[in-house]
Amino acid sequence: MRTIFFILRKEFKQIFRNPMMVKLIVALPIVQLIVLANAATMDLKNINLAIVDNDLSTISRQLVSKFEGSPFFTITYRDFSEKNAQESVALNQSDAILIIPTNFQKDLLKENTAKLQFSVNAINGMSAGIINYYMQSIIIDFNKKIIPEWKAPTSDMKKIKNISITYAHWFNKELIFNIFMVPGILAVLVTIMGMFLPGLNLVREKEIGTIEQINVTPIKKYQFILGKLLPFILIAFFELSLGLLVGVPLFNVPVIGSYFVLYSVAGIYLLAILGIGLLLSTFANTQQQLMFLSYFVLIIFILMSGIFTPTESMPKWGQMINYINPIYYFMKSLRMILLKGSGFSDILPQIYALSIYAVLSISLAVSRYKKTI
Amino acid sequence: MNRFKAFVRKEFYHIFRDKRTMLILFGMPVVQILLFGFVITTEIKDVEIAVWDKSKDEVTQNITNKLLGSGYFKLVKNIDNEQEIYEAFKKGEIKEALIFENNFSKNLNTKNNADIQIITDASDPNIANLIVSYTSAIVYSYTSELNANLKIPMQIKTESTMLYNSEMKSVFMFVPGTMAMILMLVSAMITSIAITREKELGTMEVLLVSPLKVSQIIIGKVAPYVVLSIINVITIIALAMSIFHMPIVGSLSLLIGVSILFIFMALALGILISTVTNDQQTAMMISMFALMLPTILLSGFIFPIENMPKILQWLTIIIPPKYYINAIKDIMLKGSDLSYIWKDVAVLLAMTLILIGLSIKKFKIRLE
Amino acid sequence: MEKVIIVKNLVKKFESFVANDNLTFDVFRGEIFGFLGANGAGKTTAMKILCGLSQPTSGELSVAGFDVYKQQDKIKANIGYMSQKFSLYEDLTVFENIQFYAGIYGLSNKEIDERALKLIEKLGMQAMRKKLVASLPLGWRQKLSFSIAIIHKPQIVFLDEPTGGVDPITRRQFWDLIYEAANDGITIFVTTHYMDEAEYCNRVSIMVDGRIEALDSPLNLKKQFNAENMNDVFIQLARKSKNKE
Numbered sequence: 001m002r003t004i005f006f007i008l009r010k011e012f013k014q015i016f017r018n019p020m021m022v023k024l025i026v027a028l029p030i031v032q033l034i035v036l037a038n039a040a041t042m043d044l045k046n047i048n049l050a051i052v053d054n055d056l057s058t059i060s061r062q063l064v065s066k067f068e069g070s071p072f073f074t075i076t077y078r079d080f081s082e083k084n085a086q087e088s089v090a091l092n093q094s095d096a097i098l099i100i101p102t103n104f105q106k107d108l109l110k111e112n113t114a115k116l117q118f119s120v121n122a123i124n125g126m127s128a129g130i131i132n133y134y135m136q137s138i139i140i141d142f143n144k145k146i147i148p149e150w151k152a153p154t155s156d157m158k159k160i161k162n163i164s165i166t167y168a169h170w171f172n173k174e175l176i177f178n179i180f181m182v183p184g185i186l187a188v189l190v191t192i193m194g195m196f197l198p199g200l201n202l203v204r205e206k207e208i209g210t211i212e213q214i215n216v217t218p219i220k221k222y223q224f225i226l227g228k229l230l231p232f233i234l235i236a237f238f239e240l241s242l243g244l245l246v247g248v249p250l251f252n253v254p255v256i257g258s259y260f261v262l263y264s265v266a267g268i269y270l271l272a273i274l275g276i277g278l279l280l281s282t283f284a285n286t287q288q289q290l291m292f293l294s295y296f297v298l299i300i301f302i303l304m305s306g307i308f309t310p311t312e313s314m315p316k317w318g319q320m321i322n323y324i325n326p327i328y329y330f331m332k333s334l335r336m337i338l339l340k341g342s343g344f345s346d347i348l349p350q351i352y353a354l355s356i357y358a359v360l361s362i363s364l365a366v367s368r369y370k371k372t373i
Numbered sequence: 374m375n376r377f378k379a380f381v382r383k384e385f386y387h388i389f390r391d392k393r394t395m396l397i398l399f400g401m402p403v404v405q406i407l408l409f410g411f412v413i414t415t416e417i418k419d420v421e422i423a424v425w426d427k428s429k430d431e432v433t434q435n436i437t438n439k440l441l442g443s444g445y446f447k448l449v450k451n452i453d454n455e456q457e458i459y460e461a462f463k464k465g466e467i468k469e470a471l472i473f474e475n476n477f478s479k480n481l482n483t484k485n486n487a488d489i490q491i492i493t494d495a496s497d498p499n500i501a502n503l504i505v506s507y508t509s510a511i512v513y514s515y516t517s518e519l520n521a522n523l524k525i526p527m528q529i530k531t532e533s534t535m536l537y538n539s540e541m542k543s544v545f546m547f548v549p550g551t552m553a554m555i556l557m558l559v560s561a562m563i564t565s566i567a568i569t570r571e572k573e574l575g576t577m578e579v580l581l582v583s584p585l586k587v588s589q590i591i592i593g594k595v596a597p598y599v600v601l602s603i604i605n606v607i608t609i610i611a612l613a614m615s616i617f618h619m620p621i622v623g624s625l626s627l628l629i630g631v632s633i634l635f636i637f638m639a640l641a642l643g644i645l646i647s648t649v650t651n652d653q654q655t656a657m658m659i660s661m662f663a664l665m666l667p668t669i670l671l672s673g674f675i676f677p678i679e680n681m682p683k684i685l686q687w688l689t690i691i692i693p694p695k696y697y698i699n700a701i702k703d704i705m706l707k708g709s710d711l712s713y714i715w716k717d718v719a720v721l722l723a724m725t726l727i728l729i730g731l732s733i734k735k736f737k738i739r740l741e
Numbered sequence: 742m743e744k745v746i747i748v749k750n751l752v753k754k755f756e757s758f759v760a761n762d763n764l765t766f767d768v769f770r771g772e773i774f775g776f777l778g779a780n781g782a783g784k785t786t787a788m789k790i791l792c793g794l795s796q797p798t799s800g801e802l803s804v805a806g807f808d809v810y811k812q813q814d815k816i817k818a819n820i821g822y823m824s825q826k827f828s829l830y831e832d833l834t835v836f837e838n839i840q841f842y843a844g845i846y847g848l849s850n851k852e853i854d855e856r857a858l859k860l861i862e863k864l865g866m867q868a869m870r871k872k873l874v875a876s877l878p879l880g881w882r883q884k885l886s887f888s889i890a891i892i893h894k895p896q897i898v899f900l901d902e903p904t905g906g907v908d909p910i911t912r913r914q915f916w917d918l919i920y921e922a923a924n925d926g927i928t929i930f931v932t933t934h935y936m937d938e939a940e941y942c943n944r945v946s947i948m949v950d951g952r953i954e955a956l957d958s959p960l961n962l963k964k965q966f967n968a969e970n971m972n973d974v975f976i977q978l979a980r981k982s983k984n985k986e
Contacts, residue, residue, distance in 0.1 A: 006844030125541030126415035169495035209826030216822035339496035
């Protein structure tokens with residue numbers, strides 16, 4: 001026990017003597033939370049619309065003013081040429097075009113039907129889908145409103161069947177994206193601290209040669225590994241706490257679940273990823289190699305974890321890969337605990353997966369570590 | 374000149390002999406493109422739902438079938454009280470609960486109106502939003518079918534054209550961003566680490582006392598990375614075209630030209646970082662947080678810049694990948710020529726010149 | 742005399758390459774044993790086996806009275822080691838390095854403080870006590886490394902080319918430290934490239950191509966090979982090598 005204490009003291013001194021490290025530990029969670037949580041938003045705040053009104057009728061003008069009145073749309077371009085309007089999309093001046101053809105009103109009144117055209121910049125497919133949906137909804141709404149203004153009710157109109165939809169968003173009434181991102185960022189933060197740094201630290205001793213000196217001392221492998229890992233477990237917990245301390249009030253994250261559950265899951269998760277970090281470090285001889293290796297693994301795991309995008313939409317094989325992605329389980333649990341108040345019984349599958357992971361990765365890492373160093 | 378050749382050759386050997394690093398450098402773009410193409414998608418599919426059908430009649434059954442038949446939704450369970458919804462949300466079993474009111478079909482026939490209530494798990498607000506719009510669209514099309522035989526005046530029909538990406542594939546948006554990311558990684562991050570590594574190991578001093586000029590040393594050090602970066606650009610474009618059928622509407626030479634400009638910018642950035650650090654760990658941390666994070670988050674790669682708060686939008690002005698992504702997105706998907714993207718190119722050029730000037734100056738100061 | 746290292750028929754193979762080919766030798770308590778050989782002759786391999794850093798392929802070995810196969814932990818507690826790679830932490834101070842290594846060898850806090858004080862005094866490093874090792878000149882670091890390698894008073898200390906890259910005056914001072922340790926009863930097992938240093942040893946073994954070709958006191962070796970100094974002895978033996986550079 002005393003031996004571990006000596007290793008711990010040495011590690012802490014080395015960590016805190018590196019000014020870069022200290023800055024990183026404090027600044028990283030704060031900067032990440034502020035920048036990431038604000039930047040990573042899919043909320044469409046404003047859609048720039050180009051309008052080509054070739055009809056210039058009463059109805060077409062009403063329609064245009066309906067778009068003008070919508071909080072989602074800003075009309076940035078008006079022209080009579082469809083080609084020029086497309087040019088404005090090419091120049092990124094507008095995101096979508098509404099084309100009202102000549103005789104729109106006439107057709108609508110005489111033929112009972114008329115056609116409108118939308119063109120949407122679909123390079124960002126998701127935004128395009130939402131823009132299209134917003135435009136459709138406005139038109140449908142507009143359509144309903146103008147019929148009684150122009151036509152007397154017919155018998156058929158009384159027969160129109162309607163299914164009205166009401167909706168309620170639970171756990172996040174106003175669909176605020178920030179509170180979804182905060183747990184995601186915390187998960188990434190804990191991962192970087194837990195997976196990246198201890199491995200790097202270990203390989204550094206290999207690279208500068210001090211590990212040989214350690215190996216001829218009577219220190220047991222497990223004591224050395226424990227001494228290396230413990231500081232980063234503590235730092236990771238510190239990061240998590242700092243992140244919560246800053247992020248929760250800053251973004252008004254409703255903490256519904258219990259901190260006890262949160263920290264317990266984080267503890268299991270840390271063991272799992274520390275094991276992975278250690279395992280990776282046995283494959284590298286230099287810090288450079290380890291950085292690339294960890295970076296590679298981290299990028300894949302983080303992107304697939306569902307931090308930004310739904311994991312359910314992935315193809316089957318993508319979801320299979322996620323079975324071995326620890327960040328996926330942790331990300332999910334963290335969000336469930338914080339935002340929905342899930343307890344131990346709700347996240348049992350995640351806890352089981354992470355526990356198995358922890359046992360496997362640590363035993364694998366220790367056995368490989370013994371052989372290689 | 375021979376001296377310089379020998380030096381450049383040595384640099385190439387260094388890099389191309391480290392098999393593990395090589396594998397990662399060449400594997401990275403391939404894996405990332407495949408991930409973004411196949412796995413990371415912002416569309417919804419197979420969203421788990423629960424149905425609380427208080428009426429259990431033909432119409433509610435039809436609507437349910439229509440929803441499930443769309444491929445967007447997957448029925449996980451039938452429920453009959455609100456507590457169950459809450460429990461299922463908490464366990465993460467479902468993302469949406471659909472509630473049909475009592476006497477649904479009867480109400481629709483007698484009162485011409487029936488109610489559906491949607492409850493979403495909005496802890497993921499994006500999905501919640503998409504779920505509501507997809508469900509509404511499907512229900513709306515069902516009602517249109519019901520009313521198909523009725524003569525209703527003044528029907529506005531709409532026709533949507535999706536410009537540049539008719540199938541709304543998300544990979545089209547990710548390809549330019551992935552290119553920027555990989556180039557930043559190879560050209561800036563790795564260059565900075567490689568130079569600091571020589572400093573850490575003390576071999577930089579040996580080079581500096583040799584008769585090579587400082588400019589030759591720098592050029593020699595970065596030359597292999599230029600080659601690597603260009604290979605990566607070509608790999609990404611080839612993959613995007615062959616596997617994801619991404620059209621390159623504009624000129625290929627312009628695309629490569631702009632990419633080379635960006636590579637030079639990134640290299641200058643890498644050299645600059647190496648002049649302000651002495652060890653690899655620091656160089657890596659700076660690269661990660663000053664380069665990679667902004668490249669992913671503030672460049673419009675995944676998240677549209679227009680949606681960000683004003684302060685962050687201003688911050689993106691100094692993020693070089695933003696201009697690069699803008700320019701190549703337009704070249705690839707819109708077929709824009711230089712007259713459309715000259716502004717982005719000009720900013721990039723100015724940034725490159727400033728960074729090269731700055732890094733040479735810093736490098737010299739350190740020598741004195 | 743009491744034997745502290747006993748090596749019988751040590752063989753170490755790396756796949757088909759034989760690094761140590763049937764080595765047999767003993768080292769006596771309190772002597773300074775020089776372990777010489779050209780680069781690649783197999784010195785470091787043998788030394789690593791004796792320190793418990795690597796396992797032999799076959800042979801009987803005992804170090805400090807313990808079996809190399811079964812009692813590596815006991816061996817480690819009873820030996821010190823100083824590698825040719827610099828092995829102190831540059832981002833810790835002089836005192837912190839002493840404290841750390843003494844601590845992991847299980848010394849009590851009182852012992853640590855006492856020995857650190859004595860060590861610092863002996864090396865004349867009082868002024869540098871709180872300085873980071875990174876700021877020390879190489880000579881100082883080597884002397885500090887050696888002193889730390891014997892801080893736990895081991896039976897044997899292994900030195901792997903301890904004076905590489907050090908100026909002659911510091912080398913002289915370094916050997917004074919070695920003699921002092923030997924006088925205190927610590928057995929010294931040292932590899933070196935400098936033939937003048939070989940003259941300082943009680944006995945010297947010279948390895949060529951994985952085998953021990955000569956083992957005796959410097960005086961006897963010079964007689965045997967009819968040489969003026971150890972350098973000549975070494976060159977005569979090294980010529981036998983099959984893999985000449």
